[in-house]
Amino acid sequence: MKKQELIHLHGLLAEVGNYYEDEHSTEVDLSEYESLGVRPTSIHKSKTDHKAAVFAMAKAITSEMADAEATEKVAAKAD
Template identity: 75%
Template sequence: MKKQELIHLHGLLAEVSNYYDQNAAEDVDLDEYEDLGVRPTSIHKSKTDHKAAVFALAGGITSTMATEDEEESEAVPASAD
């Protein structure tokens, strides 16, 4: 993946995180992401820094969603068309 594409993905994940923070009952754990100090607008940072930020951001979002799913586990019946 090119650096420009990685920065774009970083920006999209940041938007998902912001949306989730505003609309979810639980806050997204972004401690690891915040510690990196790399934002989508940090275009001077290296590709490796953005890659680490993307993984940290995605990890925080998915772990929060998984925790929320465990709390709200509701059986959904399978259906066929």
């Protein structure tokens, strides 16, 4: 994947995270991501930096979704 594509993916993941937080009234723990100091607008950062940021953000979002799914109550109904 090219650096430009990673930056684009980075921006899209940021939007997904914001959307998820708004829709579910929760906060995604982005401490690992924020410690990297790389934002989608940090075009001067290396491709490797953006790749690490993408993985950290994706991990944070999916972890939050998995936690929410595990605690979500499902109505009992028969098929």
